[in-house]
Amino acid sequence: MKAWRVYDFNDMRLDDIQRPEAKPGWVILKVRVVQLSVTEAAVAGGETTGRSYERTKRILAQEAPVQLFGHEFCGEVFELGEDVEGLQVGDRVVAMPEIPCGSCPYCLLGEEERCVSTTIIGWTMPGALAEYVAVPASVVITVSDAVDDSEAACIQPLANCIPAVENGQIKLGDTVVVLGQGAMGIGCTQLARLSGAGKIIGVDIRPEAVEISSKLGADYAISARETDPIKVIRELTNGLGADVVFETAGGSPRAGLSGVKTVSQALEMVGKSGRVVQVGLLGDSLELVPSVLAGKSIRYIFPDLYTRETFQLAEHLVATKRVSLKPMITHKLKGLEKLPEALEITMNKARSKAISPAQIVVEE
Ligand SMILES: [Zn+2]
Numbered sequence: 001m002k003a004w005r006v007y008d009f010n011d012m013r014l015d016d017i018q019r020p021e022a023k024p025g026w027v028i029l030k031v032r033v034v035q036l037s038v039t040e041a042a043v044a045g046g047e048t049t050g051r052s053y054e055r056t057k058r059i060l061a062q063e064a065p066v067q068l069f070g071h072e073f074c075g076e077v078f079e080l081g082e083d084v085e086g087l088q089v090g091d092r093v094v095a096m097p098e099i100p101c102g103s104c105p106y107c108l109l110g111e112e113e114r115c116v117s118t119t120i121i122g123w124t125m126p127g128a129l130a131e132y133v134a135v136p137a138s139v140v141i142t143v144s145d146a147v148d149d150s151e152a153a154c155i156q157p158l159a160n161c162i163p164a165v166e167n168g169q170i171k172l173g174d175t176v177v178v179l180g181q182g183a184m185g186i187g188c189t190q191l192a193r194l195s196g197a198g199k200i201i202g203v204d205i206r207p208e209a210v211e212i213s214s215k216l217g218a219d220y221a222i223s224a225r226e227t228d229p230i231k232v233i234r235e236l237t238n239g240l241g242a243d244v245v246f247e248t249a250g251g252s253p254r255a256g257l258s259g260v261k262t263v264s265q266a267l268e269m270v271g272k273s274g275r276v277v278q279v280g281l282l283g284d285s286l287e288l289v290p291s292v293l294a295g296k297s298i299r300y301i302f303p304d305l306y307t308r309e310t311f312q313l314a315e316h317l318v319a320t321k322r323v324s325l326k327p328m329i330t331h332k333l334k335g336l337e338k339l340p341e342a343l344e345i346t347m348n349k350a351r352s353k354a355i356s357p358a359q360i361v362v363e364e
Pocket of ligand 1: 101108
């Protein structure tokens with residue numbers, strides 16, 4: 001089969017390799033649509049900070065060439081290993097990216113989402129930048145006909161938004177700010193709407209993101225390039241600040257994200273006893289003044305991890321049209337060989353006016 005392998009940073013090649021075989025309890029999926037997350041794209045493109053970079057460096061030193069990346073995908077069950085129940089050849093599915101070890105103390109307690117020794121699709125086992133991918137049946141979730149392949153490939157990021165919004169503990173009528181209106185930000189915006197937020201203020205610097213934000217649920221979609229969002233939020237809340245702020249804009253500036261500066265903005269625009277939920281993955285260190293947080297009793301929260309239920313809920317919300325993913329899927333490229341182009345788009349979303357990462361349609 002054809003599969004992308006990583007030889008070094010900035011050196012990926014489309015190789016012909018052996019197709020994986022279905023071990024007992026595992027399934028072979030034919031990849032239909034795959035997209036690289038912004039983090040994966042940044043690392044593939046030579047980003048040199050953060051945990052993902054360190055992990056990749058370690059893996060490359062030991063195993064290159066190696067199949068890396070590709071955990072956001074939609075596949076079709078192609079072959080079932082022995083003892084697989086509840087799945088059939090032809091089922092369209094997505095996979096939870098982390099596979100619990102089954103033997104650590106948390107796994108033995110049945111709290112697999114807290115497993116301390118997971119195997120991760122696209123990092124510590126081959127991902128879906130290939131024609132076929134092997135995964136344990138236990139991490140597979142079937143997708144209904146109401147969700148198309150492209151939407152299914154976006155279920156994983158949406159599933160990550162669900163615990164974030166739950167942790168925000170939005171009460172009916174709360175004022176909610178979402179900094180960053182990329183895929184995660186728009187996901188949080190839509191879920192905040194479903195959670196009963198009163199006023200939702202979406203903030204981004206890109207005109208296309210601001211436009212989608214107002215279409216998909218924000219009452220006020222603000223361009224931080226044209227106005228000072230802190231000032232606007234103060235005005236919209238009678239000077240009190242927001243009840244909940246989701247910070248989704250932070251992350252590698254090389255991938256077009258804000259670094260850590262939107263975290264300070266979030267802490268400034270949240271009101272007393274408010275919550276700031278850190279959704280963006282920050283690879284760089286961050287200066288925090290604890291007395292500022294203490295002075296306003298700010299809860300600065302890192303979201304819980306997703307579970308199988310979260311994934312199923314994400315699928316259900318898309319299938320029942322309560323969350324809309326299609327307007328965010330701006331770029332679809334046909335054929336695995338289009339990876340370099342997809343990387344280019346995902347790394348330069350502003351230039352290409354992309355919202356979600358560029359998708360690669362492997363099989364239609
Ligand atoms: Zn475990």
